[in-house]
Amino acid sequence: xxxxxxxxxxxxxxxxxxxxxxxxxxxxxxxxxxxxxxxxxxxxxxxxxxxxxxxxxxxxxxxxxxxxxxxxxxxxxxxxxxxxxxxxxxxxxxxxxxxxxxxxxxxxxxxxxxxxxxxxxxxxxxxxxxxxxxxxxxxxxxxxxxxxxxxxxxxxxxxxxxxxxxxxxxxxxxxxxxxxxxxxxxxxxxxxxxxxxxxxxxxxxxxxxxxxxxxxxxxxxxxxxxxxxxxxxxxxxxxxxxxxxxxxxxxxxxxxxxxxxxxxxxxxxxxxxxxxxxxxxxxx
Numbered sequence: 281x282x283x284x285x286x287x288x289x290x291x292x293x294x295x296x297x298x299x300x301x302x303x304x305x306x307x308x309x310x311x312x313x314x315x316x317x318x319x320x321x322x323x324x325x326x327x328x329x330x331x332x333x334x335x336x337x338x339x340x341x342x343x344x345x346x347x348x349x350x351x352x353x354x355x356x357x358x359x360x361x362x363x364x365x366x367x368x369x370x371x372x373x374x375x376x377x378x379x380x381x382x383x384x385x386x387x388x389x390x391x392x393x394x395x396x397x398x399x400x401x402x403x404x405x406x407x408x409x410x411x412x413x414x415x416x417x418x419x420x421x422x423x424x425x426x427x428x429x430x431x432x433x434x435x436x437x438x439x440x441x442x443x444x445x446x447x448x449x450x451x452x453x454x455x456x457x458x459x460x461x462x463x464x465x466x467x468x469x470x471x472x473x474x475x476x477x478x479x480x481x482x483x484x485x486x487x488x489x490x491x492x493x494x495x496x497x498x499x500x501x502x503x504x505x506x507x508x509x510x511x512x513x514x515x516x517x518x519x520x521x522x523x524x525x526x527x528x529x530x531x532x533x534x535x536x537x538x539x540x541x542x543x544x545x546x547x548x549x550x551x552x553x554x555x556x557x558x559x560x561x562x563x564x
Contacts, residue, residue, distance in 0.1 A: 330535025331431035365391030434535030448549030483518035484510035
């Protein structure tokens with residue numbers, strides 16, 4: 281057992297070193313064997329990867345995660361998670377197969393009762409001293425008390441053809457969540473098409489415009505939009521979204537999360553609409 285633990289520590293430490301150097305995951309075949317035949321891959325980093333949360337086990341009781349729950353460990357020393365409702369973040373120090381997580385900070389949105397229960401359990405299991413174990417594309421974080429968070433590597437969504445739901449408005453160093461009480465039909469969404477256009481809803485009105493994608497950049501042209509008037513909260517979101525989707529920007533996709541940012545720091549964060557939700561009455 282001691283030999284196995286030392287091997288795991290060396291394996292995870294090597295992965296984290298690669299991640300810190302900017303190495304991306306690939307299809308390499310570096311392997312190590314653990315009990316029960318599990319394969320520990322050396323080409324899946326722990327940090328810098330978008331992880332889908334599969335389940336949480338607390339006090340021996342396993343609970344499935346709500347759709348869209350995710351977690352990411354930043355090589356610079358932060359851990360961020362969304363367990364179905366609020367955004368949660370904390371300082372994180374990674375040493376070998378050990379991750380030390382500081383006191384979490386959370387947004388304060390109201391959620392459904394079952395989601396709140398899961399969020400509380402997952403947040404508790406995310407804190408303190410954690411042991412990380414990689415098996416294939418699965419990551420398990422275990423607390424000193426034996427509670428666990430089970431995660432899977434999240435495959436990156438494609439920019440084109442995906443319906444993106446805007447969740448965050450960026451302004452320099454500030455990130456603001458889109459108000460949770462917006463009517464469902466007013467939640468901003470957008471879709472990029474193969475013909476170099478983008479269309480969707482910006483919070484009140486539907487819009488369409490040019491979006492020239494090259495490498496990691498998107499250059500947005502002037503948008504044509506309908507001219508409805510909505511309550512001020514919705515108009516405020518709309519103005520921020522349209523300002524972000526203007527001119528040259530840089531984009532990144534990690535798992536199901538898209539970030540679009542202009543040189544002045546304005547931008548949006550969006551998540552890929554879960555399968556089956558594309559047929560909503562949302563325009564675009």
